[in-house]
Amino acid sequence: MDYTIKEIAERADVSIATVSRALNNDKRVKASTKALVVSIAREFNYRPNILARNFVRRKSNIIGLIMPDIVDEFFTEVIKGVESVAHSGGYFTLVASTHSREGSLLETLAAFTHRRMVDGLILLTTNLSPAIKKGLSESGIPVVVIGENPELKETDVIAIDNYQGAYSLVSHLINKKGYTKIAHIAGPPENSDAVQRKQGYLQAHQDHGLTVNPHWIVDGAFTIPSGEAAFRRLMSLIQKPEAIFAANDMMAIGCYEGADSFGLSIPEDVAVAGFDDIFVSRFLSPRLMTVGVPIAEVGKTAATLLLDRMNSESHIASRLVTISTGMVLGQSS
Amino acid sequence: MDYTIKEIAERADVSIATVSRALNNDKRVKASTKALVVSIAREFNYRPNILARNFVRRKSNIIGLIMPDIVDEFFTEVIKGVESVAHSGGYFTLVASTHSREGSLLETLAAFTHRRMVDGLILLTTNLSPAIKKGLSESGIPVVVIGENPELKETDVIAIDNYQGAYSLVSHLINKKGYTKIAHIAGPPENSDAVQRKQGYLQAHQDHGLTVNPHWIVDGAFTIPSGEAAFRRLMSLIQKPEAIFAANDMMAIGCYEGADSFGLSIPEDVAVAGFDDIFVSRFLSPRLMTVGVPIAEVGKTAATLLLDRMNSESHIASRLVTISTGMVLGQSS
DNA sequence: ACAATAAATGTAAACGTTTACATTTTAGGA
DNA sequence: TCCTAAAATGTAAACGTTTACATTTATTGT
Numbered sequence: 001m002d003y004t005i006k007e008i009a010e011r012a013d014v015s016i017a018t019v020s021r022a023l024n025n026d027k028r029v030k031a032s033t034k035a036l037v038v039s040i041a042r043e044f045n046y047r048p049n050i051l052a053r054n055f056v057r058r059k060s061n062i063i064g065l066i067m068p069d070i071v072d073e074f075f076t077e078v079i080k081g082v083e084s085v086a087h088s089g090g091y092f093t094l095v096a097s098t099h100s101r102e103g104s105l106l107e108t109l110a111a112f113t114h115r116r117m118v119d120g121l122i123l124l125t126t127n128l129s130p131a132i133k134k135g136l137s138e139s140g141i142p143v144v145v146i147g148e149n150p151e152l153k154e155t156d157v158i159a160i161d162n163y164q165g166a167y168s169l170v171s172h173l174i175n176k177k178g179y180t181k182i183a184h185i186a187g188p189p190e191n192s193d194a195v196q197r198k199q200g201y202l203q204a205h206q207d208h209g210l211t212v213n214p215h216w217i218v219d220g221a222f223t224i225p226s227g228e229a230a231f232r233r234l235m236s237l238i239q240k241p242e243a244i245f246a247a248n249d250m251m252a253i254g255c256y257e258g259a260d261s262f263g264l265s266i267p268e269d270v271a272v273a274g275f276d277d278i279f280v281s282r283f284l285s286p287r288l289m290t291v292g293v294p295i296a297e298v299g300k301t302a303a304t305l306l307l308d309r310m311n312s313e314s315h316i317a318s319r320l321v322t323i324s325t326g327m328v329l330g331q332s333s
Numbered sequence: 334m335d336y337t338i339k340e341i342a343e344r345a346d347v348s349i350a351t352v353s354r355a356l357n358n359d360k361r362v363k364a365s366t367k368a369l370v371v372s373i374a375r376e377f378n379y380r381p382n383i384l385a386r387n388f389v390r391r392k393s394n395i396i397g398l399i400m401p402d403i404v405d406e407f408f409t410e411v412i413k414g415v416e417s418v419a420h421s422g423g424y425f426t427l428v429a430s431t432h433s434r435e436g437s438l439l440e441t442l443a444a445f446t447h448r449r450m451v452d453g454l455i456l457l458t459t460n461l462s463p464a465i466k467k468g469l470s471e472s473g474i475p476v477v478v479i480g481e482n483p484e485l486k487e488t489d490v491i492a493i494d495n496y497q498g499a500y501s502l503v504s505h506l507i508n509k510k511g512y513t514k515i516a517h518i519a520g521p522p523e524n525s526d527a528v529q530r531k532q533g534y535l536q537a538h539q540d541h542g543l544t545v546n547p548h549w550i551v552d553g554a555f556t557i558p559s560g561e562a563a564f565r566r567l568m569s570l571i572q573k574p575e576a577i578f579a580a581n582d583m584m585a586i587g588c589y590e591g592a593d594s595f596g597l598s599i600p601e602d603v604a605v606a607g608f609d610d611i612f613v614s615r616f617l618s619p620r621l622m623t624v625g626v627p628i629a630e631v632g633k634t635a636a637t638l639l640l641d642r643m644n645s646e647s648h649i650a651s652r653l654v655t656i657s658t659g660m661v662l663g664q665s666s
Numbered sequence: 667a668c669a670a671t672a673a674a675t676g677t678a679a680a681c682g683t684t685t686a687c688a689t690t691t692t693a694g695g696a
Numbered sequence: 697t698c699c700t701a702a703a704a705t706g707t708a709a710a711c712g713t714t715t716a717c718a719t720t721t722a723t724t725g726t
Contacts, residue, residue, distance in 0.1 A: 047443070047447040050444075050447070050449075050450045051384075051387045051388040051391065051393065051449060051450070054384045054387070054388070055382075058384065062427070070409060070413040070416060071413070073409075075409065076403060076404070076405075076406075076408065076409040076412075079409075079412065079428065083403060083428060083429065083430050084430070084432070087429070087430070087432075092429060092444075093427065093428050093429070094395070094425050094426065094427050094428075095416060095426050096420070096425060096426070097413070097416050097420070099417070110380070111425075114380040114383070116383075116384060117383045117384070279612075279613060280612060280613045280616050283586070283613050283616050283617055
């Protein structure tokens with residue numbers, strides 16, 4: 001049998017309003033009454049009906065986390081960071097993957113935000129469309145976006161400093177390592193991380209007075225096979241690059257595999273660098289040179305900003321937190 | 334303005350009951366009425382109040398996923414598998430980590446199960462206590478456990494064949510590789526995966542007429558540093574083992590690091606094998622010999638069984654699905 | 667002792683659905 | 697046409713809380 005406040009009220013000989021107040025620590029209820037109610041509640045092993053409470057309070061105590069996909073460490077770490085902060089703030093975390101489909105994202109967005117199925121939302125995306133921006137701004141709940149900046153009022157953004165990371169790394173390849181022929185395996189063009197990394201690569205060249213051979217920029221899909229394919233393409237050119245900057249570590253791994261099958265050695269025949277500093281990268285031989293992103297920070301920061309926004313009475317203007325990246329040296333260049 | 338069925342009813346000049354039925358595809362409502370209601374709902378951009386619906390239906394359309402921690406690929410893959418199946422079944426996934434604390438698990442369990450905050454539960458654990466078993470059996474909602482078998486009525490279990498995997502791998506080391514002095518770095522004794530892997534190790538020795546030197550079995554914590562520490566300990570023995578079977582890949586990686594600092598080479602000086610076949614293991618040099626677990630299967634199977642149980646009217650007896658493991662050859666032995 | 671005020675409690679509505687049951691409308695058969 | 701059964705719709709309660717407002721009870725200062 002599941003007890004309700006009604007039964008407790010009966011037993012304590014008070015009204016349900018008093019029971020409700022006693023159990024919610026309303027200061028208006030007399031200490032002795034409260035003690036009585038609480039003891040009966042305990043005796044009955046009473047638990048409030050969450051669904052009823054959510055309904056009347058118009059909140060669910062749940063924060064939604066929407067990601068394009070759940071793969072690799074990046075997403076895990078974000079989930080972990082969000083969950084831990086949410087948990088200590090008394091919230092649960094509803095995780096949804098849109099399986100990289102925009103339609104699915106819009107659908108999930110609608111399901112989550114309409115009528116407060118979730119009280120707040122963290123959206124991880126690098127590919128914002130106008131429809132999504134509209135959905136976000138109309139959602140009526142606090143939102144934090146990780147990745148691309150939607151430039152919306154009252155929406156916080158966690159941005160990863162892709163540009164700076166790429167710029168530093170490429171500059172290092174030019175200055176310290178003396179490479180002048182550096183290729184780039186870019187990520188998907190609709191992915192803002194990829195775009196920024198590419199810009200860092202381009203700007204570093206320009207600032208050092210180098211021009212890039214357009215054939216040295218090839219697109220990839222952030223996956224190992226696409227990295228390997230890009231490597232093969234680059235190594236088939238008449239004008240071969242001396243070094244390759246892959247827009248993420250997975251594609252850099254693809255280069256390692258490509259080099260292996262070509263019988264080329266890294267970095268003697270061709271240097272390789274990546275981005276992300278995923279767990280594997282330190283176990284590659286030679287250790288991959290890459291750019292590290294403090295991913296755990298990202299999730300935690302996002303959740304912290306979100307809780308702050310949810311708990312605040314007043315409106316808070318948009319905040320932008322840039323998570324800086326750091327170069328990780330390796331022997332692959 | 335958020336419209337409710339009341340406004341739709343008014344506009345369509347029908348009762349709210351008819352609106353509700355029309356929107357829920359009740360066959361009793363006339364086609365023309367339904368069309369009218371649906372068109373008004375669309376015009377109003379109506380969305381049902383999920384919280385109200387959950388309340389009256391006494392279900393939330395959410396399944397809970399409780400894990401001891403959110404780290405490494407195993408958990409990611411499980412979340413991914415669960416989420417994808419849940420999503421296609423019309424459910425959302427609430428993820429909670431208990432941060433490896435039993436108290437927290439009990440608390441989360443209570444929060445999730447009491448009064449249907451979640452409609453079904455997947456619990457990932459290798460360390461079941463009586464209190465937790467009690468909590469599960471009293472939960473009143475469908476439950477699927479991944480890991481240890483709680484032996485409860487109407488609770489499905491997804492078990493990973495740790496014993497067989499360890500047995501096969503150790504047998505292979507003995508038969509094919511000819512090792513007779515094989516050490517074992519065990520996992521935490523309260524972890525059932527660890528216990529089973531150790532048993533496979535022991536039984537393989539017994540079945541091949543070998544006795545194990547008790548000094549060759551040391552405990553670890555499933556982490557890289559604990560693997561390295563164990564490696565140092567084993568290599569400081571007078572009677573050194575020829576091969577080391579670590580209960581998971583992370584500890585095997587610790588062995589690689591230990592070997593590196595001792596100036597020992599794998600497998601010439603000492604062979605190393607692991608368990609799990611995590612992503613990194615194929616990038617270690619030499620490639621780690623290990624036991625692969627089809628993790629994606631685990632999450633998907635769990636969610637599938639759970640949905641099946643939730644959608645079934647009749648009671649279903651406990652089901653046990655054993656996910657078989659497979660040996661992965663590598664040059665580390 | 668008596669207002670006046672503060673503290674404690676009670677009453678009842680409200681939240682937006684779903685649904686059992688009652689009623690009305692429609693269709694079909696004689 | 698009328699009767700009956702089936703189809704469609706309506707009425708109203710129910711779900712378990714919270715909370716605005718009303719009422720009662722206790723406390724304080726004079």
